[in-house]
Amino acid sequence: xxxxxxxxxxxxxxxxxxxxxxxxxxxxxxxxxxxxxxxxxxxxxxxxxxxxxxxxxxxxxxxxxxxxxxxxxxxxxxxxxxxxxxxxxxxxxxxxxxxxxxxxxxxxxxxxxxxxxxxxxxxxxxxxxxxxxxxxxxxxxxxxxxxxxxxxxxxxxxxxxxxxxxxxxxxxxxxxxxxxxxxxxxxxxxxxxxxxxxxxxxxxxxxxxxxxxxxxxxxxxxxxxxxxxxxxxxxxxxxxxxxxxxxxxxxxxxxxxxxxxxxxxxxxxxxxxxxxxxxxxxxxxxxxxxxxxxxxxxxxxxxxxxxxxxxxxxxxxxxxxxxxxxxxxxxxxxxxxxxxxxxxxxxxxxxxx
Ligand SMILES: [Zn+2]
Numbered sequence: 001x002x003x004x005x006x007x008x009x010x011x012x013x014x015x016x017x018x019x020x021x022x023x024x025x026x027x028x029x030x031x032x033x034x035x036x037x038x039x040x041x042x043x044x045x046x047x048x049x050x051x052x053x054x055x056x057x058x059x060x061x062x063x064x065x066x067x068x069x070x071x072x073x074x075x076x077x078x079x080x081x082x083x084x085x086x087x088x089x090x091x092x093x094x095x096x097x098x099x100x101x102x103x104x105x106x107x108x109x110x111x112x113x114x115x116x117x118x119x120x121x122x123x124x125x126x127x128x129x130x131x132x133x134x135x136x137x138x139x140x141x142x143x144x145x146x147x148x149x150x151x152x153x154x155x156x157x158x159x160x161x162x163x164x165x166x167x168x169x170x171x172x173x174x175x176x177x178x179x180x181x182x183x184x185x186x187x188x189x190x191x192x193x194x195x196x197x198x199x200x201x202x203x204x205x206x207x208x209x210x211x212x213x214x215x216x217x218x219x220x221x222x223x224x225x226x227x228x229x230x231x232x233x234x235x236x237x238x239x240x241x242x243x244x245x246x247x248x249x250x251x252x253x254x255x256x257x258x259x260x261x262x263x264x265x266x267x268x269x270x271x272x273x274x275x276x277x278x279x280x281x282x283x284x285x286x287x288x289x290x291x292x293x294x295x296x297x298x299x300x301x302x303x304x305x306x307x308x309x310x311x312x313x314x315x316x317x318x319x320x321x322x323x324x325x326x327x328x329x330x331x332x333x334x335x336x337x338x339x340x341x342x343x344x345x346x347x348x349x350x351x352x353x
Contacts, residue, residue: 004049005319009048009051009318010053010343011301011343012228012229012256013054013135013228013305014039014040014053014055014301014303015304015305016040016303017097017100018058018097019038020032021097025100029103029104030107032109033107038304038314039308039315040315044316047315048319051122052119052131055110056134057094057097057134058097059085059139061083062082077175077176077270078173078175079174081164081165081170084164084165086138087138087141087146090138091146093139094138101130110130112131116344116348116353119344120344132156132157133203136159136160136171137160140193142167147200147202148200151200151202157202157203159206159209160186160193160204160205160209160213161213162208163208166190167189168193169185169186169190169216170210170212171209172208172211179237179239180233181210181212184212186212186217191220194221195220203347204221206225207230211243211246214246215249224253224255225250225253226250227255227256229262230257232287236268236284242257256292256343256345257288257298257300258299258300258343259298260302260306261303261312262302264307266280267280295345296346297337298338298342299338325338
């Protein structure tokens with residue numbers, strides 16, 4: 001079936017929990033169901049056919065997003081990595097955001113999915129499917145006790161770093177133009193983290209790792225390599241994007257990349273300006289299909305965490321993206337793969353169910 005709101009779009013990254021955390025937190029979680037000034041809420045999701053995705057728990061650095069976006073609108077930039085955040089500071093934030101996620105499930109806004117079968121059931125029921133994901137492992141202790149506890153609470157995906165250093169590794173800075181080859185790889189604790197994630201079958205997200213960290217995960221992990229929200233460096237030479245060599249390694253592992261809507265990673269000039277035609281996003285998807293094949297490309301919107309193209313401002317605008325794919329000549333099976341089927345395939349393989 002293909003209507004303006006079908007197939008459902010299930011994607012690799014959103015910051016809806018951060019948005020709620022900053023807008024009154026748990027006490028105001030009901031605004032997600034009622035609708036509020038955000039890219040993702042229940043009414044907009046119904047209107048646009050948003051099926052959910054990876055809901056990131058993320059500890060914000062004390063830096064002003066407006067200043068960051070302002071700096072990134074320039075022709076060149078090199079933002080330093082923010083200061084590391086100790087576990088005792090990170091854990092309460094992650095607990096609060098987890099509580100928001102559970103509250104959203106309790107109010108019937110979404111279903112927390114622990115298997116691909118859960119996601120299929122949620123999508124079939126027209127329910128938003130949510131993966132409990134942590135972006136940046138600051139809340140995990142070196143002994144990994146918190147990892148085990150969070151897994152039992154529903155955690156199924158983890159980025160060892162955001163663009164910041166942790167005890168596990170080092171993030172890639174927001175630098176343009178630049179390659180992702182900036183800084184050292186995983187620490188010994190980071191290698192233990194990869195091993196434990198493999199044992200628990202928690203997906204390891206490569207999106208904010210620098211290149212050395214990427215290759216360390218590729219060498220250590222027995223799971224498909226996944227970058228939940230990253231774009232093609234060959235089209236936009238931003239440090240946050242993936243080189244063709246990295247894309248080839250993801251293909252060889254039968255992994256997946258979710259194409260990011262953030263304009264700084266889409267535009268050839270790397271600038272954080274939203275006048276980006278959807279054709280520019282299609283260029284990235286074309287390149288990914290060329291390197292990865294049709295089965296290893298998905299979406300990773302970054303909604304509520306990034307500046308996105310005009311005309312794709314919220315999930316209610318997702319019909320414009322489906323239409324752009326039709327206009328670009330993609331056939332129905334390919335559009336269904338990009339919208340959610342490829343994500344389901346790689347999650348089933350990673351989680352084993
Ligand atoms: Zn991110």
